[in-house]
Amino acid sequence: MSENILANIRIVLVEPAGALNVGSIARVMKNMGLTRLVLVNPRCDIRDESARIMAVHAVDVLDNAVVASSLPEALAGCRKAIATTVRSRSVPINLEAPPAALPWLLTPNIESALIFGAEDRGLSNDELKYAQKFVCVQSNPDYPSLNLAQAVAICSYELYQAWLKMSDNPAQTVVSQPTLREESIPTNAPIDVLEGYYQHLEEVLLEIGYLYPHTVPVKMEKFRRLYNKANLQPEEVAMLRGILRQVRWAIKQGGNPKSD
Incomplete structure (x- = not known):
């Protein structure tokens, strides 16, 4: 396999609190061929000497770590994201074991992320919504x-x-249609593009009275699950946003449906 797909995977830590943990994570990442560490609002100094001691020969992973101010910023450009969780949510989700779910991230030329929550709280429901698995x-x-x-x-x-198995047998590469040439395989829309659509959809559904402020979290979570199953392509997201723009135009032409 000509491409090291592991290089496309970001390990994203949300508000990590312990420099020792971050150093240990840098070390195990390098042990397993992962190099891209992203920290969202870290509550510790990742340049602290204790982190560097724990990292041992993976100090370069620490030095190259990216600090983001928000989870959406950390995921910018990613098309796939998996979150780790043991939390129950307002909408039931399918919790998978690592061997079953993680190979999904191993797709050529696709930026992806594996998200971990803070030591003391894990990931909130609001943070979990950015993941597809x-x-x-x-x-x-x-x-x-x-x-x-x-x-x-x-x-x-x-x-x-999973990467070793794919390297031994490239036919196992996780793509939607393995028989297609790599450049012809459609790629799903980036997470930040989808987030723009979800915000647009929420605004329009509030305007037409389908959503009310107190129903937004649960209803929008259901829409996210629906669209995650659809594996939307960029042009499909553009089409859906075009529909929303037309709905807004129709409202202005004919009045607010909530008053009918």
Whole structure:
């Protein structure tokens, strides 16, 4: 396989609190061929000496880490994202084991991300909404809580094992139609493009009275799940936004439907 697909995967840590954890994560990332570390509003100094000591020979991963002010900024340009969680949500989600879900990130020429929450709280529902798939590391129910670095280590190992299998058998590359030439395979819309559409959709649905402020979170979560299944292409998102613009034009021409 000519391309190291692992180089396209970002490990995204949301508000990590411990420099030791970040250093340990840098080390295990390099152990497993991952190099792109992104931290969202870190609550620790990733340049701290303790982080560098824990990183050992992976200090370069720390030095090249990107700090983002928000999760959408951290995911800019990504077309696939998996979040790790054990949380229940207002809308039920399919929690998958790492070996089943993580190979989905291994697609040529596709930027993707694996998202981890803060040590003390995990990922909130608002943060989880940016992912299309959800991973849960099963552990002893008597003591299920994993250290952040441990969770990253498990998932990084599974990613590396999946990549090794693909390297031995390139036909296993995770694409929608494996028999097509790589350049002809359609790619789903970037996450930031989808987020723009979701915001546009929410605004219009509020205007026409389909949504009300108190129903927005649950209803929009259902729309996200629906569109995640559709694997929207960029031109399809553009078409859907065109429909929303036409709806707004029709409202201005004929009055607000909520008054009918």
